[in-house]
Amino acid sequence: MKVGIFGGTFNPPHKTHIAIAKLAQKQLELDKLIVVPCGIPPHKPCDVDADTRLTLTKLAFGDFAEVSTCEMEKQGKSYTVETLRLFAQMYPQAQLYLIIGGDSFRDFDTWYCPREIASLATLAVADRNHKTFVTTARKNAHLFGASTEFLDIAPDDVSSTEIRLRYQFGLDNGEFVSKAVDDYILQYGLYGEYREMAQKVRSYLTPQRFSHTFYVVKRGLELATEEEKHKVFVACLLHDCAKYIAPQRYADYGFDAPSDMPQPVIHSFLGALVAKKDFGVEDKDILDAIAYHTTGKPNMTRLQKIVYVADKTEQSRKYPLSHLTQGSLDRQFENCLLEANEVAAKRHGEKIYPLSLQTLDFYFPKKQKEGTIEQKSTNTEITMNETVQTICKALSEKSATDIKIIEVKGVSDIADYFVVCSGRSAPQVKAIAEHLEETMEKQDKFALHKEGMREGRWIALDYGDVIVHIFHKDTRDVYALDTLWNHGGNVSDYKD
Numbered sequence: 001m002k003v004g005i006f007g008g009t010f011n012p013p014h015k016t017h018i019a020i021a022k023l024a025q026k027q028l029e030l031d032k033l034i035v036v037p038c039g040i041p042p043h044k045p046c047d048v049d050a051d052t053r054l055t056l057t058k059l060a061f062g063d064f065a066e067v068s069t070c071e072m073e074k075q076g077k078s079y080t081v082e083t084l085r086l087f088a089q090m091y092p093q094a095q096l097y098l099i100i101g102g103d104s105f106r107d108f109d110t111w112y113c114p115r116e117i118a119s120l121a122t123l124a125v126a127d128r129n130h131k132t133f134v135t136t137a138r139k140n141a142h143l144f145g146a147s148t149e150f151l152d153i154a155p156d157d158v159s160s161t162e163i164r165l166r167y168q169f170g171l172d173n174g175e176f177v178s179k180a181v182d183d184y185i186l187q188y189g190l191y192g193e194y195r196e197m198a199q200k201v202r203s204y205l206t207p208q209r210f211s212h213t214f215y216v217v218k219r220g221l222e223l224a225t226e227e228e229k230h231k232v233f234v235a236c237l238l239h240d241c242a243k244y245i246a247p248q249r250y251a252d253y254g255f256d257a258p259s260d261m262p263q264p265v266i267h268s269f270l271g272a273l274v275a276k277k278d279f280g281v282e283d284k285d286i287l288d289a290i291a292y293h294t295t296g297k298p299n300m301t302r303l304q305k306i307v308y309v310a311d312k313t314e315q316s317r318k319y320p321l322s323h324l325t326q327g328s329l330d331r332q333f334e335n336c337l338l339e340a341n342e343v344a345a346k347r348h349g350e351k352i353y354p355l356s357l358q359t360l361d362f363y364f365p366k367k368q369k370e371g372t373i374e375q376k377s378t379n380t381e382i383t384m385n386e387t388v389q390t391i392c393k394a395l396s397e398k399s400a401t402d403i404k405i406i407e408v409k410g411v412s413d414i415a416d417y418f419v420v421c422s423g424r425s426a427p428q429v430k431a432i433a434e435h436l437e438e439t440m441e442k443q444d445k446f447a448l449h450k451e452g453m454r455e456g457r458w459i460a461l462d463y464g465d466v467i468v469h470i471f472h473k474d475t476r477d478v479y480a481l482d483t484l485w486n487h488g489g490n491v492s493d494y495k496d
Contacts (some may be wrong), residue, residue: 001031001032001035001091001093001094001095002028002029002030002031002032002094002095002097003030003031003032003034003087003091003094003095003096003097004021004025004028004030004032004033004064004096004099004124005033005034005036005083005084005087005096005097005098005099005121005180006021006024006033006034006035006036006096006099007021007035007036007037007038007052007071007080007098007099008036008037008038008052009036009092009160009480010037010038010056010057010060010160011047011048011053011056011160011164012053012056012060012160012163012164012177012185012191013056013057013059013060013061013177013178013181014060014158014159014160014163014176014177014181015158015177015178016153017060017061018061018178019059019153020099020101020126020151020153021033021035021061021064021065021099022064022366023126023151023152023153024097024099024126025064025065027078027151027152028124028149028151030097031094032091032094033064033065033066034065034066034067034068034087035057035061035065035066035067035068036067036068036070036071036074036083037050037053037067037069037071037072037077038071038078039055039071039072039073039074039077039078041216045284047095047164047191048190048191050072052188054067054069054072054192055184055304056184056185058182059178059181059184060177060178060180060181069236070083070086070345071083075423079097079113080111080112080117081111081112081113081114081116081117081120082121084096084098084116084117084121085120090326095122096120096121096122096350097121097122097123097149098117098120098121098122098123098124098153099124099126100123100124100125100126101125101126101127102125102127102129102133105123105125105127105133105136105140105148106133106136108123108136108140108144108146109139109140109143109144114140114143114144114146115143115144115145116143116476117144117146118140118145118146118147119145119242122147122148122149123140123146123147123148123149124148124149124150124151125148125149125150126150126151126153127150127151127153127287127293128152128153128154129208129319133148133150134444134446135444135446140241155295156162157444158176161188161221162218163176163177163190165214165217165218165221166214167185167190167191167195168191168193168194168195168198168204168249169195169198169210169214169217170195170198170199170202171214173185174225186300190265191318194233194234194237194362194477196480197234197237197238198237200278200279201237201238201241201279201380202241204241204244204245204274205240205241205243206244209240209243209244211316212240212314212316213236213237213239213240213308215314215315215316216236216240216310216311217232217233217236217237218305218314218315218316219236219309219310219313219314219315220232220233220235220236220306220307220310221233221236221253221410222331223306223309223332224306224339228302228303228306231283231285231289231303231306232303232306232310233285234281234283235285235286235289235290235293235303235306235307236279236284236306236307236310236311237270237272238274238275238279238290239271239289239290239293239307239311240267240271241271241274241275241278241279241290242266242267242268242270242274243267243271243274243440243492244270245267245270245274247466248290249470250270251282252269252277253271253273253277254273255269255273257270261353262353264294265295265296265353265355267295268290268291268292268293268294268295271290271291271293271315272287272288272290272291275287275290285301285303286303288303288304289301289303289304289306289307290307292304292308293308293311294311294339295353295355295356295359296308296355296356296359296361297359298359298361298363299362300333300359302329304331305330305333306329307331308333308337309324309332309336309368312324312336312339312340313325313332313336318455323335323414323418323460323467323481324336324339326415326462327414328413331364331414334363334364335414336362337359337360337363338363339479341356341360342479342480342483342484373396380496385416385417385465385466387445387463387465387466388405388417388419388466389412390439390440390443391419391436391440391463391466391468392405392419392494392496393496394435394436394439394440395419395421395432395436395468395470395494396494396496397435397439398428398431398432398435399428399432400423400425400432400437400470401421401423401424401473402420402421402423402476402493403419403420403423403493403494404421404482404491404492404493404494405417405418405491405492405493406418406419406481406482406485406486406490406491407490407491407492407496408485408490409465411485411487411490414467415462415464415465415466415467416465416466417465417466417467418466418467418468418481418485419466419467419468419469419494420468420469420471420476420481420482421468421470421471422470422471422472422473422476423435423470423472423473424473425456425472426455426456426457426472427456427470428454429457429458429459429470429471430453430456430459432459433450433453433459433461433470436461436468436470437450437461440463445463447461447462447463448462448463448464449462450462456472457472457474457475458470458471458472458475458479459472459479469481
């Protein structure tokens with residue numbers, strides 16, 4: 001007998017959950033599928049009660065699977081190993097399959113009692129990108145004796161977290177959840193704490209800017225602790241609320257824009273006043289986070305940094321983000337601060353706003369020089385590790401030009417090295433990236449993350465200690481990473 005166990009918060013359950021469950025039934029030839037909504041999950045809190053999630057789970061799965069309340073009936077946190085012990089006792093002759101997603105599989109070694117879990121059940125991993133998990137599967141087999149099968153299904157296009165946020169923003173979710181689940185959520189007003197404010201701010205913005213705001217809130221919540229989430233939500237939601245306020249209305253908010261203040265800065269400071277007057281926000285922390293989300297300021301608070309980083313790194317931005325979104329919040333903030341001011345100066349020829357210069361001087365006192373980041377010689381040779389050598393050789397084989405190795409060990413916690421190169425055209429940039437991937441895969445090395453393949457203007461491939469940036473030559477001139485990360489003596493030309 002084959003029994004599949006599919007657990008989760010299901011907050012709410014969505015169509016990909018349903019597709020995974022049905023595929024597991026078919027591909028694993030299950031005799032029984034048991035869906036187990038968590039009681040109090042050990043990894044994350046829930047914002048609706050257990051009974052509501054149970055109802056939603058039954059609406060999503062009840063017509064083709066058994067829904068178990070075993071974890072909800074427990075006192076305290078629920079752990080997967082305890083659930084598997086229960087079903088192993090209930091079905092002693094059965095082969096158990098634990099159905100999980102790719103992210104959970106990647107973090108399996110952090111779970112409670114992973115060795116015992118592996119002894120009780122085969123891991124059935126729902127992710128089509130099997131190649132990216134080859135190393136993880138080998139590691140889990142070696143460390144815990146885990147057996148793994150892969151379910152051939154595409155990764156989620158949308159997560160439960162994003163669906164909850166879509167409900168907060170009053171967006172349609174018919175594409176993502178079943179009609180029964182959607183009707184229930186709307187009938188009882190679930191996930192709607194900020195819906196009224198979101199709908200009001202929507203009237204202040206263009207559709208494109210409202211979409212940007214949605215993703216800024218999403219990114220901000222990813223950076224926030226549970227205790228910070230309310231302030232982060234409101235500050236991110238309102239950060240651009242003054243973007244389209246006409247100058248003749250500034251006086252309505254008691255705002256007198258200095259003649260030398262550029263529009264991107266105006267909307268930030270005006271935004272704090274609009275948030276207070278039109279949206280009733282009195283919290284100074286939130287208002288300051290809105291006011292300084294463009295310029296930054298010396299000695300920024302954690303909330304201010306979250307809003308600043310979220311605005312610069314939300315997923316709909318048109319530039320690759322991997323080099324900005326790794327490491328601690330402080331590291332991400334510093335990376336964004338450097339790049340935002342460097343790009344503003346290089347792309348637009350703008351004089352950096354004085355408050356931004358003060359911010360740069362506070363966080364990078366040795367880098368600031370007359371409004372730009374200090375530029376130094378790039379002729380120094382640096383020592384390359386084996387991975388860097390392999391990467392550079394593969395880039396050279398596809399005629400990549402101006403290959404530079406930037407050693408950032410001890411300077412950045414993103415990686416030890418950046419490798420930067422150029423291609424003449426978007427097709428060549430893509431060809432270089434594809435050749436590099438093929439070369440690395442032959443050595444069982446797979447990119448942990450990649451961005452920009454569709455456009456071919458800037459492709460970033462993350463190989464852990466080494467991040468590769470392949471630029472169209474025009475795009476490289478704009479972002480100038482080899483200048484941005486030049487700290488003197490840490491940049492070298494690759495010589496084949």
